[in-house]
Amino acid sequence: xxxxxxxxxxxxxxxxxxxxxxxxxxxxxxxxxxxxxxxxxxxxxxxxxxxxxxxxxxxxxxxxxxxxxxxxxxxxxxxxxxxxxxxxxxxxxxxxxxxxxxxxxxxxxxxxxxxxxxxxxxxxxxxxxxxxxxxxxxxxxxxxxxxxxxxxxxxxxxxxxxxxxxxxxxxxxxxxxxxxxxxxxxxxxxxxxxxxxxxxxxxxxxxxxxxxxxxxxxxxxxxxxxxxxxxxxxxxxxxxxxxxxxxxxxxxxxxxxxxxxxxxxxxxxxxxx
Amino acid sequence: xxxxxxxxxxxxxxxxxxxxxxxxxxxxxxxxxxxxxxxxxxxxxxxxxxxxxxxxxxxxxxxxxxxxxxxxxxxxxxxxxxxxxxxxxxxxxxxxxxxxxxxxxxxxxxxxxxxxxxxxxxxxxxxxxxxxxxxxxxxxxxxxxxxxxxxxxxxxxxxxxxxxxxxxxxxxxxxxxxxxxxxxxxxxxxxxxxxxxxxxxxxxxxxxxxxxxxxxxxxxxxxxxxxxxxxxxxxxxxxxxxxxxxxxxxxxxxxxxxxxxxxxxxxxxxxxxxxxxxxxxxxxxxxxxxxxxxxxxxxxxxxxxxxxxxxxxx
Amino acid sequence: xxxxxxxxxxxxxxxxxxxxxxxxxxxxxxxxxxxxxxxxxxxxxxxxxxxxxxxxxxxxxxxxxxxxxxxxxxxxxxxxxxxxxxxxxxxxxxxxxxxxxxxxxxxxxxxxxxxxxxxxxxxxxxxxxxxxxxxxxxxxxxxxxxxxxxxxxxxxxxxxxxxxxxxxxxxxxxxxxxxxxxxxxxxxxxxxxxxxxxxxxxxxxxxxxxxxxxxxxxxxxxxxxxxxxxxxxxxxxxxxxxxxxxxxxxxxxxxxxxxxxxxxxxxxxxxxxxxxxxxxxxxxxxxxxxxxxxxxxxxxxxxxxxxxxxxxxxxxxxx
Numbered sequence: 050x051x052x053x054x055x056x057x058x059x060x061x062x063x064x065x066x067x068x069x070x071x072x073x074x075x076x077x078x079x080x081x082x083x084x085x086x087x088x089x090x091x092x093x094x095x096x097x098x099x100x101x102x103x104x105x106x107x108x109x110x111x112x113x114x115x116x117x118x119x120x121x122x123x124x125x126x127x128x129x130x131x132x133x134x135x136x137x138x139x140x141x142x143x144x145x146x147x148x149x150x151x152x153x154x155x156x157x158x159x160x161x162x163x164x165x166x167x168x169x170x171x172x173x174x175x176x177x178x179x180x181x182x183x184x185x186x187x188x189x190x191x192x193x194x195x196x197x198x199x200x201x202x203x204x205x206x207x208x209x210x211x212x213x214x215x216x217x218x219x220x221x222x223x224x225x226x227x228x229x230x231x232x233x234x235x236x237x238x239x240x241x242x243x244x245x246x247x248x249x250x251x252x253x254x255x256x257x258x259x260x261x262x263x264x265x266x267x268x269x270x271x272x273x274x275x276x277x278x279x280x281x282x283x284x285x286x287x288x289x290x291x292x293x294x295x296x297x298x299x300x301x302x303x304x305x306x307x308x309x310x311x312x313x314x315x316x317x318x319x320x321x322x
Numbered sequence: 323x324x325x326x327x328x329x330x331x332x333x334x335x336x337x338x339x340x341x342x343x344x345x346x347x348x349x350x351x352x353x354x355x356x357x358x359x360x361x362x363x364x365x366x367x368x369x370x371x372x373x374x375x376x377x378x379x380x381x382x383x384x385x386x387x388x389x390x391x392x393x394x395x396x397x398x399x400x401x402x403x404x405x406x407x408x409x410x411x412x413x414x415x416x417x418x419x420x421x422x423x424x425x426x427x428x429x430x431x432x433x434x435x436x437x438x439x440x441x442x443x444x445x446x447x448x449x450x451x452x453x454x455x456x457x458x459x460x461x462x463x464x465x466x467x468x469x470x471x472x473x474x475x476x477x478x479x480x481x482x483x484x485x486x487x488x489x490x491x492x493x494x495x496x497x498x499x500x501x502x503x504x505x506x507x508x509x510x511x512x513x514x515x516x517x518x519x520x521x522x523x524x525x526x527x528x529x530x531x532x533x534x535x536x537x538x539x540x541x542x543x544x545x546x547x548x549x550x551x552x553x554x555x556x557x558x559x560x561x562x563x564x565x566x567x568x569x570x571x572x573x574x575x576x577x578x579x580x581x582x583x584x585x586x587x588x589x590x591x592x593x594x595x596x597x598x599x600x601x602x603x604x605x606x607x608x609x610x611x612x613x614x615x616x617x618x619x620x621x622x623x624x625x626x627x628x629x630x631x632x633x634x635x636x
Numbered sequence: 637x638x639x640x641x642x643x644x645x646x647x648x649x650x651x652x653x654x655x656x657x658x659x660x661x662x663x664x665x666x667x668x669x670x671x672x673x674x675x676x677x678x679x680x681x682x683x684x685x686x687x688x689x690x691x692x693x694x695x696x697x698x699x700x701x702x703x704x705x706x707x708x709x710x711x712x713x714x715x716x717x718x719x720x721x722x723x724x725x726x727x728x729x730x731x732x733x734x735x736x737x738x739x740x741x742x743x744x745x746x747x748x749x750x751x752x753x754x755x756x757x758x759x760x761x762x763x764x765x766x767x768x769x770x771x772x773x774x775x776x777x778x779x780x781x782x783x784x785x786x787x788x789x790x791x792x793x794x795x796x797x798x799x800x801x802x803x804x805x806x807x808x809x810x811x812x813x814x815x816x817x818x819x820x821x822x823x824x825x826x827x828x829x830x831x832x833x834x835x836x837x838x839x840x841x842x843x844x845x846x847x848x849x850x851x852x853x854x855x856x857x858x859x860x861x862x863x864x865x866x867x868x869x870x871x872x873x874x875x876x877x878x879x880x881x882x883x884x885x886x887x888x889x890x891x892x893x894x895x896x897x898x899x900x901x902x903x904x905x906x907x908x909x910x911x912x913x914x915x916x917x918x919x920x921x922x923x924x925x926x927x928x929x930x931x932x933x934x935x936x937x938x939x940x941x942x943x944x945x946x947x948x949x950x951x952x953x954x955x
Contacts, residue, residue, distance in 0.1 A: 536688075537740075537800075541729075541755065541803070544721065544755075631742060632789045
């Protein structure tokens with residue numbers, strides 16, 4: 050029912066198409082790229098778009114189109130992985146905290162509150178400032194920062210369900226805690242979790258691009274949309290087009306997840322459509 | 323009311339201690355010896371030892387934390403390794419820039435979000451509403467810092483309407499300073515504008531179908547009054563919470579915006595300090611911004627009751 | 637009796653994805669000066685929509701598609717919105733079913749009462765407050781000077797409905813449209829609110845259109861009764877005749893389902909359910925539920941006939 054309505058939502062389908070395009074780009078980057086994204090060409094520095102270099106070249110003469118294609122890999126990789134980390138951590142923390150309750154719940158939720166007391170990107174910046182810029186540190190930083198959102202959803206749903214009759218009944222016939230959590234409680238919060246995950250993917254792509262723009266993401270020379278943009282910025286006055294394309298790439302990727310997120314929300318809560 | 327404020331503050335204390343603890347622990351996340359990392363590979367063993375001692379890293383962890391908390395309570399945010407100045411001094415010099423930037427961004431966001439969100443709700447499911455939905459989804463998808471770069475290119479470099487980078491304090495030259503802040507604050511505020519506008523729209527939609535709105539019309543009030551008084555005040559309560567949460571996005575986004583527009587605010591200071599591995603400054607800035615964020619959200623909680631008197635202050 | 641407000645062939649449709657629902661279909665009735673008119677019917681019969689049509693406040697996606705509402709020498713459906721606004725709350729006012737949700741939770745009682753005054757009359761806030769306080773006293777709210785400073789959530793349901801009545805009567809309107817004013821209240825409170833309305837009607841002379849699903853509510857206060865079913869008036873007449881000699885089987889069914897005060901006698905629930913407006917039966921709309929249904933009832937719509945002077949029914953019986 051839920052998925053059927055989603056499949057009939059035109060906005061959601063546009064979003065799915067945009068995401069699919071991005072995944073395609075990342076998966077077939079070697080086929081789609083026209084140049085080696087890392088190849089330096091001193092003879093063709095900071096060129097404008099041409100038949101040879103569709104989106105122009107950067108200050109090292111590297112082909113920006115190819116770098117953007119490869120950049121989608123880093124962007125998707127980091128965002129998917131960090132949201133996966135956040136979801137798993139959040140579900141584990143939220144479920145156990147809500148299920149067992151008591152002082153553990155109190156302490157855990159206070160820690161989650163504390164994490165949410167930081168502007169998300171700022172905490173990620175702080176973690177990366179000390180851990181140093183590298184892809185896995187970005188995944189870790191974003192994953193940790195987004196964990197409380199998932200934990201709260203799961204905990205809320207656990208609290209509302211754990212006293213319900215079907216859960217009591219399951220406990221009465223001797224089912225274990227883990228079984229009850231996985232069989233009865235988690236399936237009831239998949240929908241909000243999916244919505245949260247989709248929204249977080251959009252945020253994560255934005256955050257990753259901000260972090261690598263600041264030099265805290267994937268270290269050069271690896272191409273990521275944020276660091277391509279940061280390189281381009283230094284030569285903005287000479288070659289404005291260099292700054293246009295990375296931004297469009299980020300916007301499109303984020304847009305894809307936002308469209309799907311919106312459609313999912315509409316399907317879940319059609320009142321506000 | 324006063325009792326409520328005090329209660330609210332007492333409730334905050336454990337969270338604040340945890341926030342401080344997390345910032346404190348940051349420096350211990352550094353792989354290896356923080357003192358050695360700070361000084362870089364060329365440092366002598368004596369230098370490393372002296373920095374370690376200056377940062378108190380030679381003492382047991384819990385003792386370090388107690389000292390750290392005690393310092394914080396007395397307003398000591400540590401001392402910069404680079405400039406040797408107390409961090410709080412540098413923060414107080416730079417925070418006004420960030421505060422002005424985020425405040426202008428907030429004003430811009432609300433100025434866009436409130437009328438457009440109301441208009442979209444009133445024209446629900448019409449072309450205006452669809453246009454609004456397209457606009458806001460773009461607003462939450464476009465990276466603000468990139469939009470900042472584009473705005474610089476178009477409005478400063480090509481059209482010459484605004485100075486490209488640089489800064490004049492608004493408290494010295496209000497209009498001159500404002501010219502430097504317009505592009506940064508608008509590009510920073512766009513994301514928030516979109517998020518808040520959607521919240522305004524959806525809460526207005528919810529409110530507009532309630533019976534008291536029909537009742538207000540049945541009194542013979544003008545549609546303008548029905549919407550701006552009866553509907554908006556109720557719709558604003560949930561919106562206010564969103565604004566509080568989104569203020570964090572402004573504070574975080576300011577880091578990048580200040581870098582793009584070369585504004586001498588706290589965010590730029592933080593980024594420069596990261597490059598210089600001046601960890602006490604990094605800690606101080608992050609902690610300070612988190613405290614500002616917590617403060618703003620506490621104020622939002624207190625204001626909430628004005629818009630929804632059903633909230634019990636007890 | 638001179639008709640004060642005359643509804644003539646009113647048509648209201650709701651345009652939804654499932655199709656067009658004709659919520660009100662050729663409804664005509666009138667209300668006299670100072671009269672209490674009971675409008676009775678199950679939910680979905682179009683009685684509330686008719687009242688909202690009088691104020692031109694039919695909610696989206698509903699639209700008034702035909703008819704006239706004569707009041708004060710004008711057709712309310714034809715005058716500009718600006719003039720209509722002067723009628724609302726001033727000459728014709730309305731109170732709603734759910735006092736819990738009909739007052740705005742974000743404003744004090746004073747604010748909500750005086751704003752109605754300010755929107756129609758030029759007066760200072762002090763005068764407005766005095767008038768509002770006086771009105772709260774009239775609807776028997778204890779300590780009105782203090783209560784006026786309260787927010788709606790401070791008051792009980794019965795008190796809130798009194799506030800609604802006070803507000804509706806602030807400007808001495810000619811007509812008060814009361815849409816199920818007691819349905820949401822406790823039984824004990826219901827009686828006192830009804831009694832209050834009855835006394836106010838006699839004291840101020842405001843005509844009241846008392847809309848309810850419960851015939852018992854109109855028994856004591858109304859002079860005439862209009863019975864509605866599926867967007868049509870099916871019977872109309874003096875209250876006594878309706879109670880003693882109801883001509884329409886639907887009205888008879890409604891009467892049988894009124895609980896007797898002494899608890900004696902059989903309580904008969906009417907068979908069947910109200911048909912969907914998207915799927916109305918052929919002929920008489922009541923025929924699938926009617927215990928006296930005949931062949932002609934299924935074939936063609938029944939005629940509107942005078943049963944006795946001033947008493948009409950939309951039925952093939954008595955033909």
